Protein backbone atom coordinates (compact mmCIF):
# COMPACT_ATOMS: atom_id res chain seq x y z
CA UNK A 354 0.00 0.00 0.00
CA UNK A 355 1.53 3.32 -1.04
CA UNK A 356 1.31 6.38 1.15
CA UNK A 357 0.46 9.87 -0.11
CA UNK A 358 3.83 10.66 -1.56
CA UNK A 359 4.59 7.29 -3.07
CA UNK A 360 3.82 6.73 -6.69
CA UNK A 361 4.63 4.54 -9.62
CA UNK A 362 4.62 7.13 -12.39
CA UNK A 363 4.97 10.86 -12.62
CA UNK A 364 3.08 12.36 -15.54
CA UNK A 365 3.66 16.03 -16.28
CA UNK A 366 0.79 17.89 -17.91
CA UNK A 367 0.84 21.52 -19.05
CA UNK A 368 -2.04 23.97 -19.20
CA UNK A 369 -2.00 26.41 -22.10
CA UNK A 370 -4.41 28.88 -23.66
CA UNK A 371 -5.23 32.58 -23.66
CA UNK A 372 -5.26 34.63 -20.50
CA UNK A 373 -8.56 34.45 -18.64
CA UNK A 374 -9.87 31.21 -20.15
CA UNK A 375 -9.79 29.56 -16.73
CA UNK A 376 -6.60 27.46 -16.67
CA UNK A 377 -5.75 28.22 -13.03
CA UNK A 378 -9.31 27.55 -11.91
CA UNK A 379 -9.41 24.24 -13.75
CA UNK A 380 -6.22 23.34 -11.91
CA UNK A 381 -7.53 24.35 -8.49
CA UNK A 382 -10.87 22.65 -9.13
CA UNK A 383 -9.09 19.42 -10.03
CA UNK A 384 -6.49 19.40 -7.26
CA UNK A 385 -8.25 21.04 -4.30
CA UNK A 386 -11.86 21.40 -5.48
CA UNK A 387 -11.62 25.19 -5.22
CA UNK A 388 -12.86 27.95 -7.52
CA UNK A 389 -12.10 31.65 -7.37
CA UNK A 390 -14.38 34.07 -9.19
CA UNK A 391 -11.82 36.86 -8.93
CA UNK A 392 -8.58 35.05 -9.59
CA UNK A 393 -5.62 37.11 -10.77
CA UNK A 394 -3.57 36.35 -13.84
CA UNK A 395 -0.86 33.79 -13.10
CA UNK A 396 2.64 35.20 -12.82
CA UNK A 397 5.51 32.90 -13.74
CA UNK A 398 4.83 29.21 -13.32
CA UNK A 399 2.79 27.37 -10.72
CA UNK A 400 2.28 23.69 -10.41
CA UNK A 401 0.12 21.41 -8.36
CA UNK A 402 0.04 17.67 -7.95
CA UNK A 403 -2.57 15.06 -7.33
CA UNK A 404 -2.23 11.32 -7.05
CA UNK A 405 -4.62 9.26 -9.12
CA UNK A 406 -5.06 5.51 -9.44
CA UNK A 407 -5.05 3.73 -12.79
CA UNK A 408 -5.13 -0.06 -12.90
CA UNK A 409 -3.71 -0.36 -9.38
CA UNK A 410 -0.83 1.96 -10.21
CA UNK A 411 -0.43 5.29 -8.47
CA UNK A 412 0.10 8.10 -10.93
CA UNK A 413 1.41 11.37 -9.63
CA UNK A 414 -0.21 13.98 -11.86
CA UNK A 415 2.00 17.05 -11.90
CA UNK A 416 0.17 19.90 -13.58
CA UNK A 417 1.96 23.06 -14.67
CA UNK A 418 0.19 26.35 -15.13
CA UNK A 419 1.44 29.64 -16.53
CA UNK A 420 -0.14 32.84 -17.76
CA UNK A 421 -1.64 33.22 -21.20
CA UNK A 422 -0.09 36.70 -21.18
CA UNK A 423 3.31 36.82 -22.78
CA UNK A 424 4.73 39.28 -20.25
CA UNK A 425 3.95 37.01 -17.29
CA UNK A 426 5.21 33.83 -18.83
CA UNK A 427 8.27 31.87 -17.85
CA UNK A 428 10.80 30.27 -20.15
CA UNK A 429 8.85 28.35 -22.75
CA UNK A 430 11.26 25.47 -23.30
CA UNK A 431 11.40 24.56 -19.61
CA UNK A 432 7.64 24.74 -19.33
CA UNK A 433 7.06 22.11 -22.00
CA UNK A 434 10.07 19.92 -21.27
CA UNK A 435 9.09 16.42 -20.21
CA UNK A 436 5.36 17.06 -20.58
CA UNK A 437 3.40 14.01 -21.69
CA UNK A 438 0.01 15.74 -21.73
CA UNK A 439 -1.50 19.15 -22.43
CA UNK A 440 -4.86 20.78 -21.91
CA UNK A 441 -5.26 23.47 -24.57
CA UNK A 442 -7.99 25.64 -23.10
CA UNK A 443 -10.26 28.22 -24.72
CA UNK A 444 -13.28 30.08 -23.35
CA UNK A 445 -16.56 29.14 -25.05
CA UNK A 446 -17.77 32.73 -24.52
CA UNK A 447 -14.77 34.30 -26.28
CA UNK A 448 -14.18 33.70 -30.00
CA UNK A 449 -10.67 35.15 -29.95
CA UNK A 450 -9.58 32.56 -27.40
CA UNK A 451 -10.78 29.88 -29.82
CA UNK A 452 -9.06 31.49 -32.80
CA UNK A 453 -5.84 31.64 -30.79
CA UNK A 454 -5.85 27.88 -30.38
CA UNK A 455 -3.75 27.81 -33.56
CA UNK A 456 -1.15 30.03 -31.87
CA UNK A 457 -0.92 27.68 -28.88
CA UNK A 458 -0.77 24.72 -31.16
CA UNK A 459 2.18 26.24 -32.98
CA UNK A 460 3.96 26.75 -29.68
CA UNK A 461 3.21 23.17 -28.65
CA UNK A 462 4.56 21.83 -31.91
CA UNK A 463 7.73 23.89 -31.53
CA UNK A 464 8.49 23.02 -27.93
CA UNK A 465 6.67 19.89 -26.83
CA UNK A 466 7.30 16.25 -27.59
CA UNK A 467 5.53 15.27 -30.84
CA UNK A 468 3.72 12.42 -29.06
CA UNK A 469 2.26 14.57 -26.30
CA UNK A 470 -1.41 13.77 -25.60
CA UNK A 471 -3.49 16.89 -26.22
CA UNK A 472 -7.03 17.66 -25.14
CA UNK A 473 -8.84 20.71 -26.48
CA UNK A 474 -10.96 22.12 -23.66
CA UNK A 475 -13.80 24.60 -24.08
CA UNK A 476 -14.16 26.03 -20.58
CA UNK A 477 -16.99 28.06 -18.95
CA UNK A 478 -19.75 25.75 -20.16
CA UNK A 479 -21.88 27.08 -17.29
CA UNK A 480 -22.30 30.23 -19.46
CA UNK A 481 -23.51 28.19 -22.41
CA UNK A 482 -27.11 29.43 -22.36
CA UNK A 483 -26.36 33.12 -22.02
CA UNK A 484 -22.95 33.87 -23.51
CA UNK A 485 -21.83 31.10 -25.79
CA UNK A 486 -19.71 32.31 -28.74
CA UNK A 487 -18.17 29.02 -29.85
CA UNK A 488 -20.44 26.06 -30.56
CA UNK A 489 -19.68 22.57 -29.30
CA UNK A 490 -19.60 21.46 -32.94
CA UNK A 491 -16.88 23.99 -33.81
CA UNK A 492 -14.76 22.83 -30.90
CA UNK A 493 -15.32 19.18 -31.72
CA UNK A 494 -14.53 19.70 -35.42
CA UNK A 495 -11.23 21.42 -34.67
CA UNK A 496 -10.28 18.70 -32.23
CA UNK A 497 -11.11 16.01 -34.75
CA UNK A 498 -9.16 17.76 -37.47
CA UNK A 499 -6.08 18.01 -35.25
CA UNK A 500 -6.47 14.58 -33.68
CA UNK A 501 -7.07 15.94 -30.17
CA UNK A 502 -9.33 14.73 -27.43
CA UNK A 503 -12.13 17.22 -26.75
CA UNK A 504 -14.34 18.23 -23.85
CA UNK A 505 -16.32 21.22 -22.65
CA UNK A 506 -15.83 21.98 -18.98
CA UNK A 507 -16.82 24.36 -16.24
CA UNK A 508 -14.34 25.11 -13.48
CA UNK A 509 -17.17 27.03 -11.81
CA UNK A 510 -19.68 24.19 -11.47
CA UNK A 511 -17.07 21.40 -11.86
CA UNK A 512 -18.64 19.88 -14.98
CA UNK A 513 -16.18 17.53 -16.72
CA UNK A 514 -13.14 18.83 -14.81
CA UNK A 515 -12.24 15.51 -13.21
CA UNK A 516 -13.31 13.77 -16.40
CA UNK A 517 -11.07 15.81 -18.69
CA UNK A 518 -7.91 15.36 -16.60
CA UNK A 519 -8.69 11.67 -16.02
CA UNK A 520 -9.23 11.06 -19.74
CA UNK A 521 -5.87 12.60 -20.62
CA UNK A 522 -4.02 10.68 -17.90
CA UNK A 523 -5.74 7.43 -18.88
CA UNK A 524 -4.75 7.99 -22.50
CA UNK A 525 -1.15 8.67 -21.52
CA UNK A 526 -1.15 5.58 -19.33
CA UNK A 527 -2.64 3.41 -22.06
CA UNK A 528 0.16 4.48 -24.41
CA UNK A 529 2.80 3.21 -22.02
CA UNK A 530 3.92 -0.21 -23.25
CA UNK A 531 2.21 -2.69 -20.95
CA UNK A 532 5.21 -4.93 -20.54
CA UNK A 533 7.06 -1.98 -19.08
CA UNK A 534 4.14 -1.01 -16.86
CA UNK A 535 4.16 -4.47 -15.32
CA UNK A 536 7.91 -4.58 -15.02
CA UNK A 537 7.73 -1.75 -12.46
CA UNK A 538 11.33 -0.79 -13.10
CA UNK A 539 13.09 2.53 -13.08
CA UNK A 540 14.00 4.12 -16.37
CA UNK A 541 11.01 3.17 -18.44
CA UNK A 542 10.06 5.04 -21.54
CA UNK A 543 6.76 6.79 -22.03
CA UNK A 544 4.55 7.31 -25.05
CA UNK A 545 6.96 9.97 -26.17
CA UNK A 546 9.98 7.79 -25.86
CA UNK A 547 11.07 10.00 -22.96
CA UNK A 548 11.70 8.47 -19.60
CA UNK A 549 8.68 8.37 -17.39
CA UNK A 550 9.86 9.39 -13.99
CA UNK A 551 9.33 6.41 -11.78
CA UNK A 552 10.37 6.39 -8.20
CA UNK A 553 12.16 3.15 -7.33
CA UNK A 554 10.95 1.16 -4.30
CA UNK A 555 14.07 2.07 -2.31
CA UNK A 556 13.22 5.76 -2.55
CA UNK A 557 9.56 5.18 -1.83
CA UNK A 558 10.26 4.47 1.79
CA UNK A 559 11.81 7.94 2.18
CA UNK A 560 8.45 9.66 2.05
CA UNK A 561 7.78 13.19 3.10
CA UNK A 562 5.06 14.20 5.52
CA UNK A 563 1.58 15.33 4.52
CA UNK A 564 2.40 18.96 5.31
CA UNK A 565 5.20 19.06 2.83
CA UNK A 566 2.98 17.47 0.23
CA UNK A 567 0.33 20.11 0.90
CA UNK A 568 2.92 22.86 0.42
CA UNK A 569 4.02 21.33 -2.82
CA UNK A 570 0.49 21.31 -4.09
CA UNK A 571 0.46 25.06 -4.52
CA UNK A 572 4.08 25.90 -4.83
CA UNK A 573 5.05 28.42 -7.44
CA UNK A 574 8.19 28.85 -9.45
CA UNK A 575 8.40 25.12 -9.96
CA UNK A 576 10.17 25.62 -13.19
CA UNK A 577 13.78 25.88 -14.19
Ligand SMILES: Nc1nc2c(ncn2[C@@H]2O[C@H](COP(=O)(O)OP(=O)(O)OP(=O)(O)O)[C@@H](O)[C@H]2O)c(=O)[nH]1
Nearest residue numbers: 372373374375376377378390394395420421508509
Ligand atom coordinates in the same frame (compact mmCIF):
# COMPACT_ATOMS: atom_id res chain seq x y z
N1 LIG B 1 -18.25 31.42 -15.40
C1 LIG B 1 -17.04 30.87 -15.33
N2 LIG B 1 -15.98 31.62 -15.02
C2 LIG B 1 -14.77 31.02 -14.96
C3 LIG B 1 -14.59 29.64 -15.19
N3 LIG B 1 -13.28 29.36 -15.06
C4 LIG B 1 -12.67 30.51 -14.76
N4 LIG B 1 -13.55 31.51 -14.68
C5 LIG B 1 -13.27 32.91 -14.38
O1 LIG B 1 -12.46 33.43 -15.43
C6 LIG B 1 -11.48 34.34 -14.90
C7 LIG B 1 -10.08 33.90 -15.30
O2 LIG B 1 -9.81 32.65 -14.72
P1 LIG B 1 -8.31 32.12 -14.50
O3 LIG B 1 -8.41 30.72 -14.04
O4 LIG B 1 -7.54 33.06 -13.67
O5 LIG B 1 -7.77 32.19 -16.00
P2 LIG B 1 -6.31 31.82 -16.55
O6 LIG B 1 -6.52 31.11 -17.83
O7 LIG B 1 -5.54 31.11 -15.50
O8 LIG B 1 -5.67 33.23 -16.83
P3 LIG B 1 -4.09 33.64 -16.93
O9 LIG B 1 -3.41 33.17 -15.70
O10 LIG B 1 -4.09 35.13 -17.06
O11 LIG B 1 -3.56 33.00 -18.17
C8 LIG B 1 -11.71 34.38 -13.38
O12 LIG B 1 -12.53 35.48 -13.08
C9 LIG B 1 -12.46 33.08 -13.11
O13 LIG B 1 -13.28 33.18 -11.98
C10 LIG B 1 -15.75 28.86 -15.49
O14 LIG B 1 -15.72 27.65 -15.73
N5 LIG B 1 -16.94 29.53 -15.55
Ligand SMILES: [Mg+2]
Nearest residue numbers: 376377394395
Ligand atom coordinates in the same frame (compact mmCIF):
# COMPACT_ATOMS: atom_id res chain seq x y z
MG1 LIG C 1 -3.82 31.55 -14.53
